[in-house]
Amino acid sequence: MSEKKQPWNRPMPEQQFKLMREILDAPSPVGLEGAMTYGVLKPHFESFAPGDWQLRQFKGHAGVVLDTHPGRDDMFKVMLIGHADKIRMQVRSIGDDGKIWINTDSFLPTVLVGHEVKLFSEDPDNPGSYRMIQGGTVEALGAIHFADPAVRSGDRGIKKEQIYLDLQIHGENKKQQVLNLGVRPGDSIIMDRPIRSGFSPDTFYGAYLDNGLGCFVTSEVARLIAEAGGTRQVRVLFAIASYEEIGRFGSRVLAGELEPDVLIGVDVNHDYMAAPGIGDRRMQPLEMGKGFTMAVGAIASEQLNRIIESTAKQHDIPMQRDMVGADTGTDGMAGVLAAVDCAATSIGFPIRNMHTISETGNTQDVLAAIHALTYTLQALDALDDPHREFLDNHPRLDRATPLEHQGSAKPDEGDENSAL
Known part of the structure; x- marks a missing residue:
């Protein structure tokens, strides 16, 4: 070939x-x-x-x-x-203002904000049957205007306890609106982004x-x-x-x-x-x-x-x-x-x-x-x-052969790559 x-x-x-x-x-x-x-x-x-x-x-x-x-x-x-x-996020609790507070699992809190997600909720009246909610986003601060100066400057990050799911709930009885959907603590939340071809040849990206x-x-x-x-x-x-x-x-x-x-x-x-930022390691x-x-x-x-x-x-x-x-x-x-x-x-x-x-x-x-x-x-x-x-x-290091200095000439490119 x-x-x-x-x-x-x-x-x-x-x-x-x-x-x-x-x-x-x-x-x-x-x-x-x-x-x-x-x-x-x-x-x-x-x-x-x-x-x-x-x-x-x-x-x-x-x-x-x-x-x-x-x-x-x-x-x-x-x-x-x-x-x-x-890895998944999970519903932790539901606030009176309709915010759905969530656990972030193995995600960095700072990479979550603003992204669309899917929430999978088990039907309380029919255990084993699941429903899906799309259209919500993960949030933490609401807007830069509400963040304290250290967060706004980047000197301090977002804590995982600040992360919540926003379903754009408004009007009366905000918490009840969420409860009426059957959303409960423990419900799973995952990122909503299928993979796509990338800009560079032979690349792709997504969740x-x-x-x-x-x-x-x-x-x-x-x-x-x-x-x-x-x-x-x-x-x-x-x-x-x-x-x-x-x-x-x-x-x-x-x-x-x-x-x-x-x-x-x-x-x-x-x-x-x-x-980024790991060169010294x-x-x-x-x-x-x-x-x-x-x-x-x-x-x-x-x-x-x-x-x-x-x-x-x-x-x-x-x-x-x-x-x-x-x-x-x-x-x-x-x-x-x-x-x-x-x-x-x-x-x-x-x-x-x-x-x-x-x-x-x-x-x-x-x-x-x-x-x-x-x-x-x-x-x-x-x-x-x-x-x-x-x-x-099984390899026997007691049978290893002595190796002497090999000089300073550079190996062929193929050999150099194979040694990585």
């Missing part, structure tokens, strides 16, 4: 972008992920899955797993995990790339594996988890239940090169548009990473190394948290403005991750004995 024809070097096809938009737009706040998993991903999985694949469901949460070889516990099991849950993108990548890898005829000796578990944003509780259930031999978390990462130079990322450190398996990196190099797929320290910060930790013996790592794609309404990504990074993971699964399937490959080939 020529470089120009490689999918990760070309614009994402419109039909594929449409699927990505549908997955990202599904209203799936933490604890209510069914819109994404059952409303979008389950039908998508069923549209291409061979008849002998099985979709697994769970009682305590809306996670799903597409299983290529159900019941074959003797096979080498590989789990790919994206998480469907979105909740974290982590509908990981779910999209997982589902597209599943489709490509199905179209290629499946796998011979590797049982692949394409998993969509819940509860990641509150402690990765969903993925540890999936890992505990299915006990994979290899686990790969698929989640967004940061574009550190574009992040000396972060790794991850950058949007430079390829997918692979976690190094924490619980990341060097054996698994070796296969992913070798596969990416073989197919000329751009990859960036991500230093993660003690915790990947993703569902890649699920095996450890569930006390399952598996080789694990985390794959991602650098985005900007994480946990805001204007998260920004690059379709070529996403496509690079899709195809790198697809080729990795096929490489694992081609091993003589995947179990022994991981049992017998």
Whole structure:
């Protein structure tokens, strides 16, 4: 395949972008992920899955797993995990003036003001039935004229306790107007902005790339594996988890239940090169548009990473190394948290403005991750004995060879990029 024809070097096809938009737009706040998993991903999985694949469901949460070889516990099991849950705001209380005071969860209060949201309210008279309210905005001060001088100058920020939802309520009995809608404490509120193509080529922006993108990548890898005829000796578990944003509780259930031999978390990462004001932290130079990322450190398996990196190099797929320290910060930790013996790592794609309404990504990074993971699964399937490959080939630093000074000549550009 020529470089120009490689999918990760070309614009994402419109039909594929449409699927990505549908997955990202599904209203799936933490604890209510069914819109994404059952409303979008389950039908998508069923549209291409061979008849002998099985979709697994769970009682305590809306996670799903597409299983290529159900019941074959003797096979080498590989789990790919994206998480469907979105960080959400919640109704805290309703004021006499009609203001709906809310909890901001994992959003910075300062990035919320003025944005449109959707409020999902359970019908008090029909538990289990939900209604949606659109047209409200998140506010804190009302107007700059009412803020004290320190806030107006930027010397002091907005506190989370100041955040409320404004439904433009006016007239008599303002609180009662809200109560008559059935709005109650605990109701979920999420940002209202579907993704759109960005100004620069191959970019897109909107709310909740974290982590509908990981779910999209997982589902597209599943489709490509199905179209290629499946796998011979590797049982692949394409998993969509819940509860990641509150402690990765969903993925540890999936890992505990299915006990994979290899686990790969698929989640967004940061574009550190574009992040403002962090230059003195000396972060790794991850950058949007430079390829997918692979976690190094924490619980990341060097054996698994070796296969992913070798596969990416073989197919000329751009990859960036991500230093993660003690915790990947993703569902890649699920095996450890569930006390399952598996080789694990985390794959991602650098985005900007994480946990805001204007998260920004690059379709070529996403496509690079899709195809790198697809080729990795096929490489694992081609091993003589995947179990022994991981049992017998742990890195031995006592066998490291001495390295001497290599001079001052600059390496080729390709080698320099691969070392990031």
